[in-house]
């Protein structure tokens with residue numbers, strides 16, 4: 180059967196290998212498998228969230244509150260914006276999809292960093308939108324600007340993934356503002372802040388404040404998610420923050436009841452447990468030091484990370500695919516970046532004991 184030709188060259192998004200698969204394929208006990216591949220919170224989620232989900236379990240037979248006004252109010256209060264500045268998505272993934280469908284088309288491309296979050300390209304290609312990428316793999320705003328200025332009429336959306344997945348770098352907020360001030364008001368700039376909590380914890384100079392951002396720039400959409408620092412990847416809750424004129428258009432693309440009753444309760448409760456998030460962030464950066472030390476000691480390159488993962492880049496002596504395969508057979512799941520054209524692996528920072536196991540196996544592999 181013939182399908183829409185736009186889909187021909189889309190490579191299906193590959194999530195981290197599920198634990199069950201490693202259990203089945205390699206006969207490793209489930210409790211011995213560690214997954215450091217999907218940037219999930221190794222602390223799980225707040226215990227209050229689990230309680231809230233149990234408490235509301237009996238409500239699953241009725242449709243969720245489609246206005247989501249409680250969650251929007253909570254987010255509005257947290258970020259000092261109005262409810263009308265917020266849209267909720269089934270993960271911020273879904274808001275990315277809304278943004279691309281709202282603004283890009285066959286004549287209006289999207290511009291991204293050389294290596295960045297794969298979903299921008301997948302959603303773009305689904306509707307025949309071309310993606311222009313910088314030659315620099317990490318965010319180089321000078322190069323973004325040059326490409327933009329030379330192709331001004333052809334670019335509809337610029338994606339800034341700050342901090343960037345899968346590489347981990349970020350950009351000081353002052354430079355981000357300076358860049359956006361050079362962009363036409365009719366070009367949408369999406370700032371994907373999936374890892375902002377981590378960046379803020381590491382260095383305030385990298386903090387993007389959504390209210391400030393959308394006050395200054397009426398052409399910006401900020402994205403946040405509950406999947407990373409809040410530990411709610413399985414609940415699928417993300418959000419977009421922008422001027423009402425942008426949010427209203429995105430609403431036209433939103434399917435009704437796009438997140439569940441339990442997701443709403445989980446997100447509301449998660450937002451209130453600041454201690455859980457704070458503890459997760461502290462653990463993350465304390466443990467990340469151990470990865471940096473092992474990398475330094477073995478002369479492995481890595482990108483200074485503002486996230487909950489570290490990207491280790493190998494020279495020709497090693498193959499990231501082989502390293503990832505050996506680790507997998509030991510029950511350690513990491514993300515090989517060969518498909519991004521990089522001889523590198525991305526490792527989510529885990530709990531101390533998970534990191535012990537990764538680092539021990541990793542060093543053994545390096546020594547051959």
Ligand SMILES: *Cc1c(COP(=O)(O)O)cnc(C)c1O
Nearest residue numbers: 270271272296344373404406417
């Ligand atoms: C994880 C992630 C998201 C969104 O995840 P959802 O689970 O869909 O909210 C968005 N952007 C980046 C860069 C991510 O890493």
